[in-house]
Amino acid sequence: MQLYDYYLQLRVSQPQAREGEPVPITLDLLAGHWFCTVRNVKLLLKKMAHLDWILWQPGCGRGRSSLLTFVIPxxxxxxxxxxxxxxxxxxxxxxxxxxxxxxxxxxxxxxxxxxxxxFGFNSAASGGAVQDTLRLPLFRPPVSLDPAHAIYAVDCHLISHVFSTLLELDSATGNLLPQLAYYWESSADGTEWTFYLRKKVYFHHGREMDAEDVKYTLERLVEPATDSSWSWLMRDVAFLLPVTPHILRIGLKRPNHLLPFFLTFPAASIVPEDVARDNPSLFGRSPIGTGPFRMEFYDKYICRLHAFDGYYGVRPHLDVIEMWILPEQLAAYRPKGEDKLIISHGDVPMPEDEYEQQGFQTKEEHVFDGSTVLTFNTRRGPCRSLPLRQAIDRLIDRKAMVRELGNNRVGPSRGITRDFLLRHGSRRHEHFDRDASCHESSLTAEELIRASGYAGETLRLVAYAQHGEDARWVAGKLSEAGLNVEVETMQPAAFTDREYVHQADLCLFMPLSDSPLGFLGHLIQTSSFIYRHMSSGLQSRIQSAVGQIQREASFERQAEELLNIEEMLLADTALLFLLKKTFRVAVHSSIGGVRIDRQGWVDYRHLFVRERSASKTFDGDEFSADGSSGKSTTKGSKKDARL
Structure with missing residues (x-):
């Protein structure tokens, strides 16, 4: 241990002591606290006193109290x-x-x-070349970088930079784009798909990727030993056949026109069979993929990515991305100064005048793809009662919530699919065009509560820290109506704790996805709050509805079926769609290549640093998604993509 460790351990053990005020203490007590001899205690105290950290007045005689005064806070x-x-x-x-x-x-x-x-960008000479490094804080530590266990948003974002998928979804256009597969085609009935793989694609450890790796990756999702919550992606697969090292054929038990879309999910990122099979427990900490960055170092404090020189696509402009994993309570302190990119998800204010004075170019707010939702545990507890769920729905005035909480809340959500279709100017939603809280009884909220049989039980409402303000507002409104609500802040690991979710009566969170089809994952993924809180009957009906969507080849029919699913959820009051939220971006004028998706994540592949003297005005077009990789000419390359 270092000297500062000894001091801070001692300071923590004396919380009642104040700087400048002596406290009585014995050498034997210090020896026991520091697990060392009295002789070593005296040496440590002497060093601390020499550095003016403490004042030490020894007592007379063995066992007598001495006086310790803390000097430095x-x-x-x-x-x-x-x-x-x-x-x-x-x-x-x-x-x-x-x-x-x-x-x-x-x-x-x-x-x-x-x-x-x-934090920010740094350029330094290394081995005769200039190395560009982006150092940034990370306040929500990754849980696992194994694609088979890709659940959390932070994990998925990093996985997308270390790994590659067969196909990629262009979030700007909604089209499917080639990635590891440069071409794909299907049988007329959608039961057999063939993917043609790029040649000379290398994993970070130097081996070329082939169809056997793709086969292993997909089979691994359904292996019991993997225990992946993404096994549903492969439940319709009848066979996986490597026709050649660069052609893979997938046979299905039933038509599934969404298969190419499912293969864009982070969980379907291609892993090397030799490494993932031999070291399954370590793979989440030492991931190896084919992506633009390789993992150079990763522990619970530092995560460092290095550009992969053997990347099959365009090499990133940055050489190193170094993330410092900091306590979440420090998230309110945003980087200042040059060479910064700041994204606020509404957790801290972004004073525009202050940033403009520092050379930042602020961009208008972007609406998240998604909605905050409130789930009800219909498997146990008071929320099994439909009248109680309807009463809670009525008590939550979404417009009042936006008005009273303000900040990045921009309006009530009408549902994931409805909001998406409205944003893209579609009129297909009109025959379902009702508020997300439309399924109300003619009874008042008070009458519904009485009819529910609610007897004063405590309703446990859990939410992540970033949604704590919303949860407390909801709890306040329910308490005013006589419901007993307790708000609890969830830790990230709670998502995979089945018992924790089972014991919660309500859960408030924001499921994010690239499109409404991505919301299907939250409805049928076994680790999802929504899935775990649904009754078994509703789970079966949702599964059947998803099967119907998979059989539909046309975008129009898929959209209608998605709206049907949301209607089903609302009719059962299984969950409530609450609010739409925005995020804001502030980019220093010295940074170029900024491309941010509608989930608020930066694509690090395109970032670069302009000349320090440059004064180019920030170009809003740099926020567009990258669609430069070309489009497949196959009929299946676009038709399932726009959701």
């Missing part, structure tokens, strides 16, 4: 030490220090300002 020592470690290049130790003690002490604003200035 813990937050100041943490800040000084972290800054010193960072300057020395020991980033891991600096972040570990912040993690260990940043949750106990409020760090100094001056340090947070200094730390934020350390």
């Amino acid at each position: 813990a937050p100041e020592l943490i800040s000084r030490t972290a800054m010193d470690l960072t300057r020395k290049g020991d980033f891991k130790a600096a972040v570990e220090l912040i993690h260990t003690y940043g949750r106990i002490y409020a760090l100094k604003d001056s340090f947070l300002e200094w730390m934020s200035g350390y």
Whole structure:
């Protein structure tokens, strides 16, 4: 342990002590606390006193109390030490220090300002070449970078940079684009699909990818040992046949015109059979793919990606992306200064004047693809009662919620598919054009509560920290009506804790996806809050409806079936669509190549740093998605893509 560790451990053990005020303590007590000898205690105290961290007045005689006075406040020592470690290049130790003690002490604003200035772009000579590095904070640590366990948004975002899928969804146009497969085709009835793979595509460990790797990747999703919640992607597969090393044929038990779309999901990212099979438990921490970046280093404090020189596509402009995984409570401190890209999901304000003075170009707000939703646990507890669910629906005034909470909330959601169709100017939603809260009884909320048999039980409402304000607002409105509601902030790992979700009565979160078809995953994926809270009867009806969508080859019929599913959810009051939200982007004028999807994630492949003297005006077109990889000429390449 370092000297600062000994000091901070001691300081934490004496929470009642104040700086400048002596506290009685014995050498034996310190020896027990530090797990060392009295002789070593004296040496440590001498070093701390020499650095003016403490004042020490020894007692007379063995066992007699001495007087210890803390001089330096813990937050100041943490800040000084972290800054010193960072300057020395020991980033891991600096972040570990912040993690260990940043949750106990409020760090100094001056340090947070200094730390934020350390993030951004840096160019340095390395081996005769210039290496461009983007260093950024990450406040929600990845859980697993194994595609088979891709659940969380942060994980999926990183997976998309380390791995590649057979096809890619262009979020700007909704079209399917070639990626590892350059061409694909299907039988007329949609039961047999053939994918043609690019040649000379290499994994990060140097081996060429082939059809056997694709076969293994997809089979791995349904292996019991993998325990992947994405097994449903492959449930209709009858066979996977590598025709040649670069041609894979997939046979299905029934028609599925959504198969190409499903193969764009992060879970379908292609993994190397030799590595994933031999080291399944380590693969999530040491992932190897064919993507534009390879994993150079990853632990619970630092995640470092390096551009893959052997990438089959266009090599990224950046050489290194280094993410410091910081405590979530530090998320309110946004980077300032040059060479910064800042995205606010509504968690912190972005004062436009302040950023403009620093050379940032702010862009208008972008609406998330998705909606906040409130699920009801219809498998246990009070929310099994339909009248109670209807009463809660009536008590939540979405317009009042937007008006009272403000910030990045822009309006009530009419449903994932309805919002999508409205945004794209479609009129196909009109025969379903009702509010998301339209299924109301003629009874008042009070009458519905009485009819439900509710007897004062505590309703446990869980939400992630970023949706805490929404959850507390909902709880307040329900409490005013006489319902007893307890709000609990979820940790990320709670998503995969089946018992935790089972014990929750309500869950508020925002399912994000590239399109309404992506929402299907939340309805049938076994780890999803929505799926786990649905009754078994509704689960079966949803499964049947999804099967019908898969049989439809036309976009129009798929859209109608998606609306039917949302109508089914609303009729059962299985969940409530709440609000649409936005995110804002502030980009410093020195950064180019900014492309952000409608989930608020940056595509790091295209970022670059302009000349420091450049004064080019920020071009809004740089926010468009990259569709430059070309389009397949096969009939199946577009028809299922626009949702």
